[in-house]
Amino acid sequence: MQRRPALVASIATVIILLGILTVAFYLGVSNQKTSEIKARTVAQQVSNALEIMAADRVRALDDLVGHWPVSSANEIDWFNVRAVTLAKMLPGLRDLALLDRQGAVLWSIDPQNRKQLLRQHLPTLLGVPSGATTAVLYPPDRPQSLVVMRAISMQGKPHGYVAAFFDINTILGVYTSELAEGGLSFLMQDGDAVLHQSGSLAGSAPVVRQPLDFAGRRWHFSVQSQSDIWQTSWWLAGIGSLIALCIGLLLYRQFAKEAQVRRFQQLYQSAADASLDAILLLARCQGPDGPDFLLQHSNKVAAQLCDPSLLLAGQSLALLCKQLSANWFFRRCADVDQSGEPFEAVLPQPSGLIHASWLRLQVVKSAQGLALTFRDVSREHGLQQQIRYQAEHDQLTGLLNRYAFEQRLAALLTTAQGGALCYIDMDQFKHINDSCGHLAGDELLRNVASLLSIDLHHADILARVGGDEFCLVLAGRSMPAVSAHLQQLLSRIAAFRFSWEQQIFTIGASIGVVALGGEQSGLTDLLKAADSGCYLAKNQGRNRYFIVDADGPELNHLQQQRQLLSLLHTALDEHRFELYAQPIVSLSVPPQGLHLEVLLRLRDTDGAMVSPALFIPLAEQQGLMGLIDRWVIRRVLQQLAATPAQLPLMDKIAINLSGPSLSDPDLLPFIQQKLQLFAIPAAKICFEITETAAITNMAAANRFIDSLRQIGCKFALDDFGVGMSSFAYLKHLPVDYLKIDGSFVKAMTQNATDAVMVRAMADIARSMQIQTIAEFVPDEATCVLLRSIGVHYGQGYGLGHPAPWQTFFPQTVTA
Structure with missing residues (x-):
């Protein structure tokens, strides 16, 4: 029934269309035959007329040559009179020319043509041999005339020639002028040369080609009707097709109304069943207690998700919501019906009658009432929960990560519950991780997470915020309660034994504690203070906790240390260290030149000098001395290279090396490369090493010194x-x-023991052929005593204070 209206209408349309197309085709074929007969008749008539005309002109030319006078007083005058008369009598003769025996033009009756032809050898111009009497096109490339030559014979001897110029355009124009007006196109050709053309032979009508003989030349005359022989047929076919389509459309609309309604219903049902959403269509009605909605239609997905009792046709939405204890939902549906604004929500399982844990539900207003769609999103909701969990938790320990911890701590700070933030750093973790591998380290972290999780309250927050760093918030507890909890925690950690591959390890923890709600109210300030407390706990001996006091000296000292460390890094990056030097003066040996020890100074951001006693120990503690030593070596050699004239006046420049530098395998080639780069004699450089640094790694120190x-x-x-x-x-x-x-x-002039010790050291050095330098020489009396003992050099305030490098090398730059 669905396809029958279209089939009937199509058959009727095809039959009518075939009839109209047949008539149109017959009419077109008839027009084609008529056009061909007309063209052929015209072609034959024009060809015959042209052949007769050409024969008449050639005959007149032959008659002129045949009656040539035997003797004439002026042969050219006789020719001119006869030729002019002949040209007037016979239209189409453009010119008549008289030629001598050799073919040179003696006279031409056309004044315009005469100037070009007179005395010219006409056969040469025409491209034919002398004496030829054939008809020739002239000029050959763009023919305008047909030239026919006849020989003049007197008493059997050649006397000359007469050449007749036929005007092709005039002759063809006379016989074809009416063809274009009669709706015909034509083309006159002599071989490939086009002599005359009117219109284009490109239409659909047949072309008739008629050969003819014109004065000995073989011409072809092509004729075609200009009218479109199929135009009437096309019009008839087009109009007929339109009529057939209109009739078919009327028939289709007549038969298809009922089938169309059924098809739309089936299409909607198919689309609804193919939807991934459950669909319920509800019709608006008036119930006993007010406006209500009745179930009209549901799809297959709804039948899969809902109990059959919920999908009974005519089911009341108000009653259904009452059974499901969801009266709020009915009120939402009523609001959608009144306002037209759709409602959408993700809801947990509302009832055991719906087979889904989570539903995404949408209610929209329709023409008859409401359209309710819902989908089972239990799996998607579970995936979202899993993704959220992974984004907020540490995958190794299952604790919160740093991002989630900061979010929850920030939320806790808004509630003013109080409590304490504990920053926990595990002691000995790095040793276990490096010696046993990462698998052991991971297992240790999981065990630590379990230890930290013991005895926590519901409001407490525990997170892993770094490699072996944890943060614990003990919410809503007093500081005595926090201290008691941390004491128990440290005891559990100290009693814990970590076993890995038959090895037993003990661990500890350093904890920084800061009270919530104190002066450090901001999240960043709290974390920074707790981290500082953890650092101080480590410095005090590890495996303990340190409660941070904002005004305590420990925190202030730690802050100063961090600022100084930042200043050291800036000085290395921006070359903000300054070179100083202190003279080493000869006491008991002849002076060999300027002998200096290089000293390093540092200024803070305010320009104040920072004592080396502060920044050198910190640099050693933080592993920066190797970089600082390299900076000093490079800068000293660079400054010496800038004053080559003073190098001969120098004895030694002493540069201090730290303990880590002596063990650095890359320092030796660095020094060698810089000495070569700046072209400084190695004999001018003396490196000072401490006794402690040398004996720490005696073998490495000896190799370095020897090289x-x-x-x-x-x-x-x-x-x-x-x-x-x-x-x-x-x-x-x-x-x-x-x-x-x-x-x-410094006190050897007042302390005899010191003097004895100095004398003993000087004697031993002298026996080993090592020169001695006394430090901290305070005055001239000490210098006298040192000379008597035999010390070679002295250094101290009594001999010279430390001064900027430019004091000794004024030509160097400070940058």
């Missing part, structure tokens, strides 16, 4: 005498200078 001494560098052992084993190790260190520690020198 540089081979190229000329000197070495001094600094602060000699303060170590318990100074004399024992001295014989193993190949140094050139021994710097006696200032603690023995």
